[in-house]
Amino acid sequence: GENVEQHPSTLSVQEGDSAVIKCTYSDSASNYFPWYKQELGKRPQLIIDIRSNVGEKKDQRIAVTLNKTAKHFSLHITETQPEDSAVYFCAASLISGGYNKLIFGAGTRLAVHP
């Protein structure tokens, strides 16, 4: 089955710096890779996603890159702000039992210091 590894587990940056979170996956059949932001006690919110037919996608200060050959994808946040502080989860799709499931990484706790 699919296994998703996420690094680092914690990340501390100064406001205005960039933050990069990396994930690897094991199932070459995975073709959808979302990133979720979760604030304490709140629901995970989809912030950006990428499908396997593209290598990069950008939305304002957030970008995601995908390397299918290496089974590796990354989240890039530029010009970080204190409100970016949260836990970020990557995920990879897995078709199992006729369903499109998501397998999540362990999460990265991002702290942006003013």
Add this chain to the structure above:
Amino acid sequence: GAVVSQHPSRVICKSGTSVKIECRSLDFQATTMFWYRQFPKKSLMLMATSNEGSKATYEQGVEKDKFLINHASLTLSTLTVTSAHPEDSSFYICSANERGRAYEQYFGPGTRLTVT
């Protein structure tokens, strides 16, 4: 769009009782709904997946007789934790796929269950 609600947001129950959690898609029809469990400072662990009108598919290690899932309609799924014990205390979150969108999952706000 793509709003998912969950009720209740918090529940405290006594050991041995059962608790029902509802998950609703408010502005879309959900082809598939998913139930996750999340321990403090941990990732989302998929418990089960269900389509409307069919039996849920449970992940390995999840007791189907303990965590009963009913997917009554295209907008409602319920999770019942039967004979709850303190170790069932956790944050339970549902998510839903919108019809016609195969991959994106939209999450409910979660339910914090405490079993005393």
